[in-house]
């Protein structure tokens with residue numbers, strides 16, 4: 001693959017050791033020649049991704065952080081972002097997604113979910129803004145979810161946190177727009193990743209296949225493509241937006257798959273008979 005150098009750009013991607021985050025990191029580093037921080041709690045997987053990027057000719061550093069501990073994150077950031085410098089692209093992609101009935105949602109899960117999915121993104125954005133303002137350029141992309149737009153069974157903590165992340169996207173967007181910094185989100189539909197292997201049983205998969213107009217799960221590449229656009233120069237006038245990448249899930253209302261097989265469309269009446277019907 002050819003590397004097109006975008007001089008001195010640096011990106012930080014959370015949850016980049018797996019799934020969607022990994023594809024985003026590889027896209028930024030290998031397709032666009034951007035130095036990337038691979039931030040993840042999984043040390044082994046993060047270092048494997050960094051090594052794979054280096055082997056492909058990119059520049060990557062793995063950084064082991066558990067985003068549940070926001071105070072530790074805040075303290076660690078200056079050292080964590082020392083090697084390539086403060087990032088001018090931030091992708092908040094890591095998430096916690098424990099599913100349980102709303103009435104029984106545990107306070108521990110709620111607190112941890114909000115920390116990883118909302119508070120850590122805020123801390124990371126705040127850390128990088130002074131640098132982005134100085135450069136007059138910055139790209140922040142938050143990986144939200146269709147669960148932040150539509151409610152889903154068991155998703156009290158996850159869905160609420162993703163709705164908050166979408167609101168956080170808009171809040172930052174309007175306050176930093178005049179410095180050439182854009183803040184956007186993507187809202188993936190169901191995507192084949194390790195997270196989904198844990199959270200989606202066969203009944204959930206069948207439900208999604210029925211509710212997604214494209215009748216299939218997305219791929220990490222399809223989500224990464226949207227993120228790469230929002231993190232590019234080409235997206236310079238897009239800010240505060242949430243891009244659904246979901247095979248049509250959010251657009252859909254009633255979906256009757258075989259409606260016209262069962263009930264053929266009646267022929268349109270001739271113009272003359274239309275005139276007699278219309279008053």
Ligand SMILES: NC(=O)c1ccc[n+]([C@@H]2O[C@H](COP(=O)([O-])OP(=O)(O)OC[C@H]3O[C@@H](n4cnc5c(N)ncnc54)[C@H](O)[C@@H]3O)[C@@H](O)[C@H]2O)c1
Pocket residue numbers: 014015016017018019020021039040041042045065066067068092093094095096097116143144145146187188189190191192193194195196
């Ligand atoms: N897969 C889907 O169907 C789907 C749908 C909608 C939204 N999303 C969103 O896409 C993003 C990526 O999801 P994925 O499916 O690629 O998941 P994944 O499980 O494949 O990867 C998530 C990564 O985040 C890391 N991570 C989790 N908690 C962390 C923590 N406390 N500190 C640091 N790192 C942590 C994990 O170690 C892992 O490497 C998430 O924000 C998720 O909510 C996914």
